Amino acid sequence: MKIKLFPLVFVAILFLNTACAADSTKVAFKVLEPESQHPVVFTTAMQLIATYHYQKPQINDKFSSEALDNYIRHIDPNRVYFLESDLKDFEKYRYVIDESIVATGDLTPAYEIFNRYQTRLKDRIAFSVKFLNDSTHFNYSLKDSFMTDREKAPYAKNTDELDKLWRKKLMYECLTVKATGKDYKTYSETIRKRYENLQKFASKTKSEDVFQLYCNSIAELADPHTNYFSPRASEDFNTSMKLSLEGIGATLQTDNEYTKINQVVKGGPADKSKKVVAGDKIIGVAQGDSDIVNVIDWRLDDVVALIRGKKGTTVRLEIIPAAEPNTTKIVAIKRDKIVLDDQSAKSSIKEVKRGAKTYRYGVISLPAFYIDFEAARKGDANYKSTTRDVKKLITDLKKEKVDGLILDLRNNGGGSLQEAVELTGLFIKTGPVVQVKDAAGTTRNEEDKNPDVFYDGPLTVLVNRFSASASEILAAAIQDYGRGVVVGEKTFGKGTVQNMVDLNEFVKIDNKTVGQVKLTIAKFYRINGSSTQHKGVIPDLEFPSVYADAEFGEDASEHALPWDMISSTKYEAVNVVEAKLPMLRDNHARRMKTSDEYNYLLEDIANFKSIEEDKYAPLNEAQYKKENDEAEARKKKRDTARKDKKVTNPDLIMDDVLEIMVDMN
Numbered sequence: 025m026k027i028k029l030f031p032l033v034f035v036a037i038l039f040l041n042t043a044c045a046a047d048s049t050k051v052a053f054k055v056l057e058p059e060s061q062h063p064v065v066f067t068t069a070m071q072l073i074a075t076y077h078y079q080k081p082q083i084n085d086k087f088s089s090e091a092l093d094n095y096i097r098h099i100d101p102n103r104v105y106f107l108e109s110d111l112k113d114f115e116k117y118r119y120v121i122d123e124s125i126v127a128t129g130d131l132t133p134a135y136e137i138f139n140r141y142q143t144r145l146k147d148r149i150a151f152s153v154k155f156l157n158d159s160t161h162f163n164y165s166l167k168d169s170f171m172t173d174r175e176k177a178p179y180a181k182n183t184d185e186l187d188k189l190w191r192k193k194l195m196y197e198c199l200t201v202k203a204t205g206k207d208y209k210t211y212s213e214t215i216r217k218r219y220e221n222l223q224k225f226a227s228k229t230k231s232e233d234v235f236q237l238y239c240n241s242i243a244e245l246a247d248p249h250t251n252y253f254s255p256r257a258s259e260d261f262n263t264s265m266k267l268s269l270e271g272i273g274a275t276l277q278t279d280n281e282y283t284k285i286n287q288v289v290k291g292g293p294a295d296k297s298k299k300v301v302a303g304d305k306i307i308g309v310a311q312g313d314s315d316i317v318n319v320i321d322w323r324l325d326d327v328v329a330l331i332r333g334k335k336g337t338t339v340r341l342e343i344i345p346a347a348e349p350n351t352t353k354i355v356a357i358k359r360d361k362i363v364l365d366d367q368s369a370k371s372s373i374k375e376v377k378r379g380a381k382t383y384r385y386g387v388i389s390l391p392a393f394y395i396d397f398e399a400a401r402k403g404d405a406n407y408k409s410t411t412r413d414v415k416k417l418i419t420d421l422k423k424e425k426v427d428g429l430i431l432d433l434r435n436n437g438g439g440s441l442q443e444a445v446e447l448t449g450l451f452i453k454t455g456p457v458v459q460v461k462d463a464a465g466t467t468r469n470e471e472d473k474n475p476d477v478f479y480d481g482p483l484t485v486l487v488n489r490f491s492a493s494a495s496e497i498l499a500a501a502i503q504d505y506g507r508g509v510v511v512g513e514k515t516f517g518k519g520t521v522q523n524m525v526d527l528n529e530f531v532k533i534d535n536k537t538v539g540q541v542k543l544t545i546a547k548f549y550r551i552n553g554s555s556t557q558h559k560g561v562i563p564d565l566e567f568p569s570v571y572a573d574a575e576f577g578e579d580a581s582e583h584a585l586p587w588d589m590i591s592s593t594k595y596e597a598v599n600v601v602e603a604k605l606p607m608l609r610d611n612h613a614r615r616m617k618t619s620d621e622y623n624y625l626l627e628d629i630a631n632f633k634s635i636e637e638d639k640y641a642p643l644n645e646a647q648y649k650k651e652n653d654e655a656e657a658r659k660k661k662r663d664t665a666r667k668d669k670k671v672t673n674p675d676l677i678m679d680d681v682l683e684i685m686v687d688m689n
Contacts, residue, residue: 438493
């Protein structure tokens with residue numbers, strides 16, 4: 025049967041709706057087993073990936089070995105549950121998973137390993153509750169520390185060694201609460217509730233949850249955008265694509281035992297609140313004024329379910345700020361509907377004085393590349409699309425006689441490939457915009473065929489670490505044609521195309537919905553032949569990024585497809601900025617040397633790197649408070665300096681872009 029393929033070139037946005045309250049009834053852990061349909065769904069999903077994925081992974085002993093390691097890593101990422109003896113027991117499965125994929129469909133490894141984890145989890149929760157009930161354990165005057173990053177740490181050799189590790193873990197968790205001024209009764213009860221809630225939710229784990237986890241641990245070996253979606257996850261994913269959801273507007277990901285905000289959606293409630301940013305870790309969730317429910321160690325979909333809710337209701341999040349990882353804060357966000365209009369292009373005019381002259385520049389902020397396909401198919405003359413909206417905005421800006429145009433693609437995660445091509449076409453004559461190479465090795469050009477240049481004035485494209493996919497296609501094309509200057513941070517590096525495949529096309533089991541597979545089927549290449557995958561787009565004038573070396577971007581995944589090159593396609597560069605680039609770079613460097621905000625950025629980068637590299641957190645209260653006080657003093661010093669200079673809402677990159685535009689005139 026032919027697969028129905030629907031190209032996906034956008035970053036999926038996980039919007040949050042529908043509340044889920046925790047059941048207060050304690051339920052014992054169940055011994056989980058695969059459901060009757062799982063073996064055939066498993067082999068079908070995995071063989072589809074092996075056959076149709078861009079890279080066509082070889083299902084052999086090497087693949088099997090990596091699959092086992094990845095599954096264990098997904099279950100116990102910080103190595104705080106399994107013992108060394110458990111890992112030895114699991115070794116019997118190291119070279120048999122490939123056979124289950126191509127022939128047997130045997131899911132014994134998945135469920136035996138997960139059931140062992142449940143046993144260890146139950147034991148650790150019992151240990152935690154007992155430990156927290158004894159105040160004599162909490163001596164914070166000693167010089168000691170806890171290893172917070174245990175991704176590569178050895179597993180505990182025995183229960184005594186694991187108990188020692190958990191004593192430090194619990195002391196650290198309590199210290200984060202104690203440092204806010206809470207007494208023993210409060211901080212011990214807070215952490216105890218955390219583990220009681222963990223047990224409550226973990227006990228609700230179903231066979232389908234284990235199956236999805238196992239499938240995804242294997243699927244992502246092909247690349248991080250290849251996934252299996254259970255029926256429930258498929259419904260959530262398909263709903264999220266409609267851009268008319270109710271929630272806070274954020275993408276989330278699992279980061280060891282934490283749920284981390286991967287991206288804040290432009291125009292959504294979280295973005296409008298200005299209270300959370302990418303990199304913040306969510307450790308607690310509350311509905312309205314109710315008690316905070318701690319969500320450390322929770323599965324991602326359970327955290328999502330707790331954050332979801334109806335429009336107009338309030339969710340409170342307890343977070344560890346990315347910029348201040350030794351502190352916590354509680355933020356309230358009112359849920360709202362995420363609609364297409366919130367993602368629409370918007371314009372503004374910014375002014376900058378240079379000598380006696382005042383320059384005026386049009387800024388078009390573009391949160392996503394969108395098109396109302398349904399309205400377009402129906403022949404609606406006024407259907408919404410990125411290119412149509414931007415053309416209207418440029419027309420209005422021309423009437424204002426602006427001196428240049430800035431296209432702001434920061435935090436734009438992508439969207440319609442068609443719109444990326446057509447929007448690029450507003451600034452160039454006819455020609456290729458991007459090359460697409462499929463799994464068969466066939467390369468085609470996506471081209472602008474309209475000979476009109478709608479805007480031919482000075483142009484700057486502004487990008488950051490969260491500009492991805494379609495954003496990178498446009499920025500790369502503008503750069504390769506030499507049509508404008510690309511300014512900002514290195515982009516995300518997502519240069520791949522995904523398709524959704526409905527497994528019900530292949531598996532018929534009592535009319536059951538069996539889920540979907542999202543798999544990578546093509547790669548994007550710039551017109552000069554270089555892939556946008558992994559490396560992203562390097563701006564002509566680059567700013568250092570706080571997130572450059574953190575776990576953001578395609579290069580943060582060990583399974584990401586590599587960067588490579590193909591032949592350049594034929595195109596005629598206009599190179600209107602090439603001669604000016606040396607001067608622009610010199611002036612940019614000179615401005616940065618005297619910029620307070622630039623020095624703040626460098627300070628933040630150094631601090632962030634230090635935090636990332638330091639795998640230990642102090643268990644000494646005085647030292648812990650000293651580090652927090654230093655961070656707070658640094659923040660107050662900046663706020664005072666900005667207030668004295670009457671700086672509000674500083675935007676270092678935009679301020680410099682305005683100067684760059686003047687230099688280009």
